[in-house]
Amino acid sequence: MSTIDTLKAAFEASLTPTPSVISIGLAIVLLIPIILHFIFSATTPYTTLPSVLLVGPSGAGKTALLTLFERGPLYHNNNPAVPTPVAETHTSQTPSTVELAVSTDRPTTTYRTDLDATGATAKKFLLIDTPGHPKLRRHALAHLASPSATITPSLLVSPAAQKGEGAETSKSKLKALVFLVDAAALADTDSAALSSTAEYLYDVLLTLQRRFLRRSGSRAPSNVPVLVAANKLDLFTALPAALVKSQLEAELSRIRKTRSKGLLDSGEADGEVVGGEEGEGWLGAVGSDKFSFKEMVEFDIEVEVIGGNVVGDGPGADKWWKWIGERI
Amino acid sequence: MLDAFEIISTSGVVLWSRTYAPVSPSVVDNFISDVFIEEKSTVAGAKDGASATVNPPYKHEQHSLRWTFSKELGIIFVAVYRSLLHLPWIDKLVDNIKAIFVSLYGDQLKKPNTMIVECVKFDEYFDQQLQELEQGSGKPDARAFIVEEISGTGEDGPPLSFSLAHNQKAQTNPSAESSPTATPNASRPATPGASHLLVAKAGPGGKLSRRARKIQNSPSAPVSSGDEATARKGKPAKTVKRGRKWDADGLADERDDVQLDYSIPAVTSDSEAEAGARPAAVEEVDASTWGSRTKGKFVLRDLGDEVHSILADADAKNAAAKTDFQSGIVGSSLSAIGGLFRNVVGGKVLTKQDLEKAMKGMEEHLLKKNVAREAAVRLCEGVEMELVGVKTGNFESINSRIQKAMEASLTRMLTPTSSLDLLREIDSITSPPAASLRKARPYVISIVGVNGVGKSTNLSKICFFLLQNQYKVLIAAGDTFRSGAVEQLAVHVRNLKELTAREGGKVELYQKGYGKDAAAVAKDAVAFAAQEGFDVVLIDTAGRRHNDQRLMSSLEKFAKFAQPDKILMVGEALVGTDSVAQARNFNAAFGSGRSLDGFIISKCDTVGDMVGTLVSIVHATNVPVLFVGVGQHYSDLRNFSVKWAVEKLLSST
Ligand SMILES: Nc1nc2c(ncn2[C@@H]2O[C@H](COP(=O)(O)OP(=O)(O)OP(=O)(O)O)[C@@H](O)[C@H]2O)c(=O)[nH]1
Ligand SMILES: [Mg+2]
Numbered sequence: 001m002s003t004i005d006t007l008k009a010a011f012e013a014s015l016t017p018t019p020s021v022i023s024i025g026l027a028i029v030l031l032i033p034i035i036l037h038f039i040f041s042a043t044t045p046y047t048t049l050p051s052v053l054l055v056g057p058s059g060a061g062k063t064a065l066l067t068l069f070e071r072g073p074l075y076h077n078n079n080p081a082v083p084t085p086v087a088e089t090h091t092s093q094t095p096s097t098v099e100l101a102v103s104t105d106r107p108t109t110t111y112r113t114d115l116d117a118t119g120a121t122a123k124k125f126l127l128i129d130t131p132g133h134p135k136l137r138r139h140a141l142a143h144l145a146s147p148s149a150t151i152t153p154s155l156l157v158s159p160a161a162q163k164g165e166g167a168e169t170s171k172s173k174l175k176a177l178v179f180l181v182d183a184a185a186l187a188d189t190d191s192a193a194l195s196s197t198a199e200y201l202y203d204v205l206l207t208l209q210r211r212f213l214r215r216s217g218s219r220a221p222s223n224v225p226v227l228v229a230a231n232k233l234d235l236f237t238a239l240p241a242a243l244v245k246s247q248l249e250a251e252l253s254r255i256r257k258t259r260s261k262g263l264l265d266s267g268e269a270d271g272e273v274v275g276g277e278e279g280e281g282w283l284g285a286v287g288s289d290k291f292s293f294k295e296m297v298e299f300d301i302e303v304e305v306i307g308g309n310v311v312g313d314g315p316g317a318d319k320w321w322k323w324i325g326e327r328i
Numbered sequence: 329m330l331d332a333f334e335i336i337s338t339s340g341v342v343l344w345s346r347t348y349a350p351v352s353p354s355v356v357d358n359f360i361s362d363v364f365i366e367e368k369s370t371v372a373g374a375k376d377g378a379s380a381t382v383n384p385p386y387k388h389e390q391h392s393l394r395w396t397f398s399k400e401l402g403i404i405f406v407a408v409y410r411s412l413l414h415l416p417w418i419d420k421l422v423d424n425i426k427a428i429f430v431s432l433y434g435d436q437l438k439k440p441n442t443m444i445v446e447c448v449k450f451d452e453y454f455d456q457q458l459q460e461l462e463q464g465s466g467k468p469d470a471r472a473f474i475v476e477e478i479s480g481t482g483e484d485g486p487p488l489s490f491s492l493a494h495n496q497k498a499q500t501n502p503s504a505e506s507s508p509t510a511t512p513n514a515s516r517p518a519t520p521g522a523s524h525l526l527v528a529k530a531g532p533g534g535k536l537s538r539r540a541r542k543i544q545n546s547p548s549a550p551v552s553s554g555d556e557a558t559a560r561k562g563k564p565a566k567t568v569k570r571g572r573k574w575d576a577d578g579l580a581d582e583r584d585d586v587q588l589d590y591s592i593p594a595v596t597s598d599s600e601a602e603a604g605a606r607p608a609a610v611e612e613v614d615a616s617t618w619g620s621r622t623k624g625k626f627v628l629r630d631l632g633d634e635v636h637s638i639l640a641d642a643d644a645k646n647a648a649a650k651t652d653f654q655s656g657i658v659g660s661s662l663s664a665i666g667g668l669f670r671n672v673v674g675g676k677v678l679t680k681q682d683l684e685k686a687m688k689g690m691e692e693h694l695l696k697k698n699v700a701r702e703a704a705v706r707l708c709e710g711v712e713m714e715l716v717g718v719k720t721g722n723f724e725s726i727n728s729r730i731q732k733a734m735e736a737s738l739t740r741m742l743t744p745t746s747s748l749d750l751l752r753e754i755d756s757i758t759s760p761p762a763a764s765l766r767k768a769r770p771y772v773i774s775i776v777g778v779n780g781v782g783k784s785t786n787l788s789k790i791c792f793f794l795l796q797n798q799y800k801v802l803i804a805a806g807d808t809f810r811s812g813a814v815e816q817l818a819v820h821v822r823n824l825k826e827l828t829a830r831e832g833g834k835v836e837l838y839q840k841g842y843g844k845d846a847a848a849v850a851k852d853a854v855a856f857a858a859q860e861g862f863d864v865v866l867i868d869t870a871g872r873r874h875n876d877q878r879l880m881s882s883l884e885k886f887a888k889f890a891q892p893d894k895i896l897m898v899g900e901a902l903v904g905t906d907s908v909a910q911a912r913n914f915n916a917a918f919g920s921g922r923s924l925d926g927f928i929i930s931k932c933d934t935v936g937d938m939v940g941t942l943v944s945i946v947h948a949t950n951v952p953v954l955f956v957g958v959g960q961h962y963s964d965l966r967n968f969s970v971k972w973a974v975e976k977l978l979s980s981t
Contacts, residue, residue, distance in 0.1 A: 059357075063340040071444065090353060091360040092340030094402060098442055129339065133365050135743045189761050192746070199747060258751040261797050266932070266956045266966035266973070 049099070050173045051126040052324055053224075055140050055204060056180035057197050058132035061231045063089040063096075064310045065180065066129045068317060070098045092131040095139065100127050102325040125175065125328050137200065144177075144207045176225050176327040178320065179204060183230040183238040183307065186247060198251035201228070202259075205252075205296060205303075206283050212299040223300035227323050228293075230305060234312025241307035245293070248305075253291040256283050330415070331391065331408045333454070335429060336360075337437075338402035343445045344429070346454060351391065351408050359386045359393050359406065366745065367710075368950060387411060394418050396426050400717060401437045405429070417461040424461075427642035428453050428635060456631045677719050678726065680712070686726050687712050690734060697977050698940030700908045703947035710737055735974055738943065742970045744952030748926065751797060757893065758863045770857040772865045774806070774850070774890060775928075776883065777898035778910060779871035782930040782957065784813070786898050787866050788820040790955075792962035795824060795833030799863040804853035805839035806846045806886075809870040814839050817868060827962065836862075846870060847882070850890035867892065874913035883917040894925045896954065899945055901935045911945035926954035929968075933958045937976045 014021060054062045067087040101122035130140040179201055185193035205226070212223050230244040239247065260282060284295035293303035306323060308315050334345040334356060362368045363386055386393040395406040405426045407418055429450065436445050687708050694704040711733045718729070753771070760766040773790070777783045787803070794801050803821055807813035821837045828835070838853040850867050857865045867890060872879035887895065897914050899907060915924045929942055942953055953968045 058361075067341055070442070088334075088342035088345060088353065089340050090334075090336050090342065091357045091365070093338040093360065093364055096337075096339030096341075097440070131340070133361060134745050134747065135365055135740050138739055138743065195749075195752065195756070196746065199749070254752060254755075255749065258749055258755070261751060262749065263793060263955070263965055263967045265969040266958065 049124050049126050050175040050328055051097075051128055052176045052178060052328070053140065053144075053174060054127060054129045054178050054180060055137075055200070056132055056178075056229075057182070057193075057200055058091060058134075059185070060132060060180040060182045060197075061089075061310050062129050062132060062180050063092050065229075065231070065317060065320075066096065066098060066127060068310050069100055069127060069321070091133060092129065093133075093136065095128055095130045097126050097128045099124055101125075102321070102328055123328050125324075132200075134196075137203075141203060141207055144174075144204065145211060174224055176227065176324060177204070177208075178227045178229055178324070180229045180231050181244060181248070182232055183241075183244050184232045184235040186244060187237050187239045194247060194251055195255075198248055198255055201248060202252055202255045202283060205301065206281075208301050209283060209296070209299045212301070225302040225304070225327055226296075227320065228303060228305040229320050230307040232309055232312075233307045234309040234314035241305050244307070245305040249290070249292050252283065253289070256291055329409065329413065330418070330421075330458070331410065333407050333421075333425070334405075335425075336404045336406065338364075338404065343403065343433075344447050344450050346451070355388050355391050355393070355408060356406065358388050359395070360404070362386065363395075364397075364404075365740075366950060367741075394422050396422050398426060398430055399713070401430060401434060403429075403437065417464065421457060421461050424457050424635075424639055425454060428457070428638050431638045431642060452631055453635060456635055460632065460635075677717065678715050678729070680716055682726055683712050683715055683730070686730050689727075690730055693980075694940065694943075694977070696938075698935065698938040698944075699977070700940070700944035700947070702908060703940075703944045706947060707734065707737055707741070707943075731978060735978060738974045738977060739970055741943070742946055742953065742973055744926075744954075748952075748954050750954075753893075754794075754799065754864060770802070770854065770862050770865050772854055772867065772890060772892040773894045773896060774867035774869060774886070774892040775896050775898060776869050776914060776924075777871060778873055781871070781898045781900045783871060783898050784816055784820060784868055786928050786930055786955075786957055786965070787868050788824060789957065789962055789965040791820075791824055791835060791866055792827065793965060794864055795828040795835055796831050798832045800834040800861065801836075801864045801866060802853060802857040802860075802862040803835065803837050804850055804865060804867040805837065806850050806853075806867045807870040808840070808842050808844045808846050808849060811842065813868070813870070814841065824962070834862075847886040847889035850886060854890060874910045880913060880917045883914075884919040887918040887922050895922070896926050896928050897924050897951075898928045898930055899941065901929050901932045901939060901941050901956075907941050907944045908948040911948045911951075915949040915951060924949065924951045926952055928955045928957065928965075929953055930957040932956045933964075937979055939973055939976050942973055943977065 054066060056062055064087075067089065071087065101124045103122045131137070181197050181201075182193065185191065186197065208223060208226070228245070228248065230239070230241045232238050233240070284291050285298060288295060293305070296303050304323065306319050308317050308320050310317060329348060331349045332345065332347045332351045335343045336356070337343055383395055383397075386395065390411055391408050392411040393406050393408050395404060397404050405422050407422050409415055409418065429447070432450065432453070433445055433447055436447075690711070691704050691708045694707065695701060699707075711730060714733055714737075715729065757766075757771045758768055760768060775783050775787050784807075791801050791803060803817060805814045805817050807817075817839070818837055821835055824835050838849075838856060840849045840852070846869060853867065854865050869883075869886065870879070872883075874880065895918065897911070899911065911924075911927075918924075927945055929939075929945075932939065935941075945951075946953060953973075956966050956968050958964045958966055
């Protein structure tokens with residue numbers, strides 16, 4: 001009996017509008033959203049590590065570079081000057097992200113020293129490798145296109161690859177973009193390498209340009225700098241960086257010209273002006289005949305071409321690392 | 329014999345590999361892009377989890393590849409061997425290796441933001457499996473391999489000497505214990521000869537992280553067991569190679585420093601013996617009898633037990649998953665409610681049942697958009713495959729997830745592997761770069777298709793576009809069959825001349841009347857164009873039904889004679905189920921070395937959102953759509969935009 005009585009009493013008390021009941025009720029009402037918020041924010045950790053995106057055509061050596069930066073070079077026993085292939089790589093199907101650190105206290109010259117001394121002064125960042133196969137480029141481009149400063153590495157992945165939680169839902173501020181090209185393949189004039197590489201670079205630069213033009217308000221983020229990394233300079237057939245630059249510029253001018261004369265895309269109505277508005281469809285400075293990377297400064301995009309190599313004997317990847325380090 | 333075995337992550341990093349004979353990386357690269365990215369293999373969906381028996385073997389030049397795939401972890405297991413060989417155990421090997429690797433390193437693979445997987449020790453497991461399966465396959469087979477290997481030894485000269493040099497080095501600084509020592513000189517029974525000597529080159533020492541290497545070099549680390557029953561010659565050499573853990577009689581480590589020291593002098597003689605023994609294949613075979621030493625047996629049995637329990641576990645798990653699936657339908661009411669909640673809030677792990685209904689809806693949707701059933705089923709199966717086991721995002725419903733995945737699938741399917749910039753391509757042919765050896769010549773485009781789809785109209789549209797860009801175009805009347813065809817083209821040419829008179833282009837008609845061989849006319853037209861300095865030749869062809877054997881077979885000769893740079897097929901957006909067969913037959917009609925280069929889809933303005941034909945034909949042929957026709961005027965030709973098509977296909981009205 002008494003238990004029922006006490007229950008009854010408690011029930012009655014809870015329905016009587018006394019100050020204590022009201023305050024408890026209020027507390028519950030106010031706390032629930034907060035608790036819910038914590039539950040959800042706990043499942044989606046928000047890391048603010050900046051990120052650097054690796055793009056480029058298939059076979060340029062993006063994945064190879066990523067593994068080099070992550071693992072450091074291994075030296076062959078007989079010849080300590082030549083790093084052995086870091087890890088073998090094959091065509092990538094999904095992007096991948098690794099966390100790296102660049103030290104900030106002393107002028108960094110090599111990633112090797114950074115790897116050894118990942119001290120408190122090190123700055124961490126995410127390096128994101130993307131697949132270069134033409135059918136899989138869309139993810140990388142879609143992300144560059146979004147005007148927000150952040151990218152979500154996991155969304156670069158095809159939807160299936162997102163599993164579990166953790167870092168996959170985190171956002172990250174895009175700080176720089178490295179466009180890797182295979183300088184040895186470019187040297188072969190009869191292959192389609194030059195035109196296909198330039199086409200990808202064209203799409204990347206145009207996307208960045210549009211992103212700049214569409215930025216909203218003054219709070220808008222500054223644009224990302226682009227490093228065109230001429231890879232495989234260890235091969236004697238490879239073009240030197242200066243030539244890679246001029247060849248790409250020439251090819252980009254050609255693409256720009258034919259694109260402006262090309263057919264409309266399906267879905268674009270006739271009325272739409274193709275390239276009229278703020279040079280939306282025209283890469284670089286309007287009215288210039290020969291494209292040069294300098295034109296991109298107008299859109300707050302700094303483009304630099306630096307040569308190097310991932311495997312073999314050559315200038316190595318130190319300069320690229322330095323470039324990245326300066327922009328984190 | 330096996331040439332190589334690789335374990336590759338979908339992000340493109342080789343996690344573990346073993347090479348017995350050099351295989352060009354392009355073999356595996358092609359395999360990945362053909363099977364996984366372009367999905368050229370006929371059955372999509374036979375992908376995840378399916379054992380290597382089910383997955384069709386991939387052939388590239390003289391190599392065959394057997395493979396399996398773990399979707400959950402994103403890793404591919406692939407065995408490469410010569411197509412000539414018959415290796416009955418290879419499927420089993422691939423499957424078992426997958427089970428073992430996943431159970432050993434699954435956790436490491438799930439770590440975010442790193443690509444490093446430390447799997448130095450995996451060598452032992454691999455050797456154990458290989459040995460076990462090879463033995464299981466019976467004596468006759470084994471003998472066959474020996475013969476194979478011996479014949480291979482001759483060609484593989486250089487790697488052999490490399491590996492010898494390698495051994496030499498190991499002797500010169502034994503104290504250093506650098507990676508050569510650690511290199512697993514794994515070898516298998518019944519395969520003496522070249523294969524195990526080549527291993528040195530591919531040992532993991534060269535490609536593992538430094539940390540991994542440290543571990544490998546540190547005294548306690550078990551270095552790969554070259555298995556015993558094999559043809560390695562000197563016993564002392566084995567001791568060195570095996571490292572510490574399993575010394576004589578299977579006792580664990582400790583005393584090894586002493587052991588190692590005392591074995592060193594013997595090494596030299598061994599490797600000399602090896603050099604001497606090289607030409608003597610007979611001795612190699614003999615050597616396999618040495619394998620009966622007890623030492624190694626212990627090791628192998630221990631490892632074997634572990635492997636077997638792993639495999640049994642994996643089997644059990646598979647079986648459990650199956651029963652789970654059944655009992656899951658009954659499901660406790662609590663989890664059902666939780667599931668409903670998660671449906672709304674997101675964060676739900678998708679199961680096959682969850683997806684089933686929604687996938688049916690998606691399939692219906694695609695069918696309504698005029699996608700051929702075959703293609704719709706393939707797309708849906710692919711998406712379902714992709715989504716099982718995936719967790720939905722916060723506040724994401726199953727349907728929106730499916731929508732997203734389907735969008736990605738469609739985009740991947742429709743996006744061409746190489747983009748086409750027609751004008752630039754024409755320029756590069758008609759005025760090649762100075763450095764190249766090619767001679768300038770006219771660019772040749774020919775247009776094929778069934779009757780009445782609008783071949784001539786679309787040809788004229790392309791011509792109009794080219795004329796606007798000041799090209800000199802020759803139109804060849806290749807339809808020498810249907811009466812009135814030539815006259816129809818003449819009308820088009822006259823119109824085009826008028827329309828573009830002030831733009832500066834030039835267009836002429838090349839015709840030889842009716843009844844002539846179309847291939848010969850086309851060939852003459854190209855020669856004429858080269859002479860007269862035309863930039864582009866557009867060849868019209870007679871419309872033909874795709875199941876008309878006689879006319880279809882003449883296409884092969886046509887392609888040979890005219891040597892077109894581009895063969896474009898015109899297809900109608902209207903056709904329904906026939907589209908797949910049409911596209912397939914045309915794609916196959918040009919002989920073995922040639923296929924279609926692209927499609928022009930006409931009459932897209934008449935179908936609204938029902939652009940499913942696009943999907944059907946790309947599904948059937950893997951040939952991209954280049955242009956779409958959107959009206960009656962010469963200017964109504966558009967570049968095909970993947971984004972546009974995908975939006976239309978997924979729009980819900
Ligand atoms: N000689 C030489 N080869 C290199 C160099 N960098 C990379 N490679 C090789 O190039 C090949 C392709 O490298 P990947 O890193 O897989 O190429 P990727 O850019 O990731 O290609 P996708 O993943 O298909 O986009 C590998 O076989 C590398 O070993 C280099 O500096 N010199
Ligand atoms: Mg890659």
